[in-house]
């Protein structure tokens with residue numbers, strides 16, 4: 076079966092067509108600048124055929140219609156008719172407390188997503204717009220919603236509660252939800268397959284990319300995670316501050332003359348490693364700057380690594396020890412510097428880190444701990460689209 080995976084942002088739409096039996100990606104593409112001038116679709120198939128279409132897309136529906144045309148393109152497409160698409164998997168940011176797993180989409184699911192849109196005002200309108208458009212233009216094709224939050228729905232209340240009045244939590248659902256769930260789930264499953272369930276009972280997954288989060292996973296189920304009510308909580312990320320004293324936010328708002336509604340944007344876009352370095356959010360740029368002696372770039376990376384290390388320590392405590400630590404995401408998979416800073420001085424935890432293997436470049440799953448290390452340290456490349464396609468297939472088959 077061929078599964079179309081759709082990951083819609085506020086003004087972009089990423090998609091992949093995956094043959095689920097072979098788990099091979101047949102093509103991938105992106106629509107940029109939806110709702111703005113200068114819209115473009117770019118697509119590349121597995122044979123290297125490429126397509127660029129410059130056309131304004133007023134809505135996500137217009138983008139979907141453009142995508143359906145591109146899928147059958149002679150040069151860069153992968154199917155001869157849209158009827159070959161067996162199912163569509165939609166990445167949806169937020170499940171609220173209404174879903175604890177992926178679901179087949181029907182009218183009721185759309186209604187609940189609309190109710191929860193206020194929990195993710197930047198992403199949910201695009202997610203819902205895409206779902207509605209796909210249902211219109213591909214009637215009869217099963218659609219599945221795969222939420223970014225549901226892998227974390229197994230967190231116990233003591234982990235997801237903030238220290239706020241219970242009635243506020245109850246009425247407005249203000250609590251920790253956690254994000255990057257498809258990645259944390261995929262990497263947990265791969266780690267368990269690789270090490271065997273018995274050697275992976277207490278696992279810490281570090282997803283480090285532009286956005287970063289850590290999860291504590293016990294017997295394959297999430298028990299805690301670093302992101303919160305929104306993806307702003309937790310680690311120092313590319314441009315996000317992560318954990319910060321809310322009173323410092325109010326103090327900065329007054330000193331910098333910000334409007335109340337601009338503070339969240341400030342913490343999301345102007346802070347993190349970009350803010351500390353006053354240079355860039357991109358790890359490659361920061362590593363280059365460090366090599367050239369830039370001290371603020373060094374501080375940014377050291378502060379981000381230190382925050383990760385503290386979360387690893389606290390999640391080891393939450394899990395009652397740790398059997399394995401897995402790194403994933405653009406930084407987790409590629410930055411030997413970040414992994415080294417996080418893993419140095421962790422012998423107390425039972426980690427015997429292999430510096431040489433850490434610096435080597437190899438594809439696929441890699442082991443960065445020495446033989447006999449009590450804790451296995453792994454690099455596991457994530458694949459969120461494949462994870463969404465697998466979930467979609469499982470639900471469609473079960474139906």
Ligand code: ADP
Pocket residue numbers: 283284285286313356357358359360362404405406409410
């Ligand atoms: P997103 O969260 O947008 O999916 P990614 O997971 O692709 O992001 O991660 C992007 C981050 O990974 C960037 O900071 C980028 O610099 C970093 N990165 C990618 N390749 C390398 C590399 N070879 N060395 C160091 N950092 C890298």
